[in-house]
Amino acid sequence: MVGCFESSSLDRWIDNQAINEIKLTIDGNELTIPAQSGIEYKFDYGKHTLTYNNDSLNFIVKPAKFGTTSFINSTQSNYFINTVVYSTSNVSQEEYDKISQKELKNLSVMVDGEQAEIELPTVEINDVFINKMDTYWDYSFDEPFPKKLSQKLNLPKDSYYFEDKRKLYREMDFLDYLKNDGEDEAISFPY
Incomplete structure (x- = not known):
């Protein structure tokens, strides 16, 4: 249960360092990530599925600990x-x-x-x-x-x-x- 003033979602940067744009889906929503850039995406707390290049990954979004920074590297680039x-x-x-x-x-x-x-x-x-x-x-x-x-x-x-x-x-x-x-x-x- 989420309190009245607490958020029930989390914004995360999805980064794409490739020289071309990429397309991925999160929970069935197709996203285009610009080349050598990224987008901010709002995740509701709970289970999600990320699919890129015919590979899917299931994950759970929970409240961030101590407000730490993190981002999604969907292409598993270095x-x-x-x-x-x-x-x-x-x-x-x-x-x-x-x-x-x-x-x-x-x-x-x-x-x-x-x-x-x-x-x-x-x-x-x-x-x-x-x-x-x-x-x-x-x-x-x-x-x-x-x-x-x-x-x-x-x-x-x-x-x-x-x-x-x-x-x-x-x-x-x-x-x-x-x-x-x-x-x-x-x-x-x-x-």
Whole structure:
């Protein structure tokens, strides 16, 4: 039972990072999701069926915990959460490398058509439901990563400060980010 002032539905973004529009159905309603964009969709609490490309998925919509952000990845495309470590300028390169090392993960990639692994401060996600509570990010795919952070710090002399920030990327945007970050090889991600 829902109280008088409580909503009985939940709005969720349905994302499409493909270069073409896609068509899917939710509970028999056909939706067209624009290319490299998405739509907001209102789900009533309860059971639902999502069908895409002749595959169906049954799921239940419940009230969101703590108002967390999530979205639907109906094509099960690859999304990436990349971590950047921001630090005060007095951190030595050795200490910065040690701090950054904790974020590194091995990712399977295709390099010039050959399977390989690279080490990046990145997590790959291709679930149908991507929830910020499960895979935390500070900046979504439509928000830029800041060049620097500004904070007032009262640090003791000879101390330093660092902070990890995470950004969610669609696959093509992440490949562009890698290219702009100096990755010379032609990388793609297996599905």
